[in-house]
Amino acid sequence: MGMVSNNILIELEQVSFAYAPLRPVLRDLDFILEKGEHVSLLGANGSGKTTLFHLIMGLLMHYSGSLRVFGEERRVRKDFDEVRRRIGLLFQDSDDQLFSPTVAEDIAFGPFNLGKSREDVLWIVKETLAVLGLEGFEDRVTYKLSGGEKRLVALGTVLAMRPEVLLLDEPVIGLDEEHRNRFVNILKESNLSYIIISHDHDFLEEVTNKRYLLGGGRLQGA
Numbered sequence: 001m002g003m004v005s006n007n008i009l010i011e012l013e014q015v016s017f018a019y020a021p022l023r024p025v026l027r028d029l030d031f032i033l034e035k036g037e038h039v040s041l042l043g044a045n046g047s048g049k050t051t052l053f054h055l056i057m058g059l060l061m062h063y064s065g066s067l068r069v070f071g072e073e074r075r076v077r078k079d080f081d082e083v084r085r086r087i088g089l090l091f092q093d094s095d096d097q098l099f100s101p102t103v104a105e106d107i108a109f110g111p112f113n114l115g116k117s118r119e120d121v122l123w124i125v126k127e128t129l130a131v132l133g134l135e136g137f138e139d140r141v142t143y144k145l146s147g148g149e150k151r152l153v154a155l156g157t158v159l160a161m162r163p164e165v166l167l168l169d170e171p172v173i174g175l176d177e178e179h180r181n182r183f184v185n186i187l188k189e190s191n192l193s194y195i196i197i198s199h200d201h202d203f204l205e206e207v208t209n210k211r212y213l214l215g216g217g218r219l220q221g222a
């Protein structure tokens with residue numbers, strides 16, 4: 001790692017991506033996320049915000065340009081194993097995140113895969129639910145939860161991995177005020193770096209201090 005890049009977590013240079021030929025979604029996009037930054041990502045529907053998150057996580061391949069995460073170039077599938085361990089993506093749609101029968105199993109899934117012991121995992125599940133204000137939700141059936149509850153459990157599956165960076169794709173849609181405030185407090189009390197896609201300006205005002213606008217396939221600082 002170069003001497004000047006120690007604080008750079010994510011760096012995109014001249015990144016272009018298209019789902020279909022001749023219809024680029026991202027065009028020569030440059031972006032840097034430094035350690036400790038709390039960033040808003042704004043942009044019209046369809047401007048490519050979710051696409052950008054998915055590229056960073058390696059869920060989409062075949063971009064052009066340079067994508068460095070944690071100081072390493074990331075291009076092929078195996079490059080992203082470390083990225084997915086250290087960055088937590090909250091999907092725009094909770095149903096893409098939750099796939100286990102019960103809440104406890106969904107939250108336990110990631111830590112188990114990291115090789116944690118049964119005791120550790122049980123503790124992580126309990127602690128995660130407490131942080132989210134969802135004490136006692138262990139045996140609740142995931143698909144029967146309300147939209148807001150699913151949102152929080154989805155965040156729980158991300159936090160249970162103890163990530164260093166969060167990518168949050170429209171996190172507070174469907175949350176009531178109590179749970180939204182809880183979400184705000186979790187972010188404020190964490191020392192995580194994060195990027196948040198949201199259209200909720202009050203929320204962004206509370207939890208971020210730097211803004212980017214995605215339009216025409218590129219980012220503008222604001």
Ligand SMILES: Nc1ncnc2c1ncn2[C@@H]1O[C@H](COP(=O)(O)OP(=O)(O)O)[C@@H](O)[C@H]1O
Binds near residue numbers: 044051
């Ligand atoms: N899997 C896909 N296949 C083809 N086009 C897609 C796919 N996903 C998204 N798109 C298109 O790419 C553009 C950017 O989408 P997206 O990143 O979801 O935008 P945003 O999150 O900013 O609303 C949109 O025009 C969308 O229709």
Ligand SMILES: [Mg+2]
Binds near residue numbers: 050
């Ligand atoms: Mg989106």
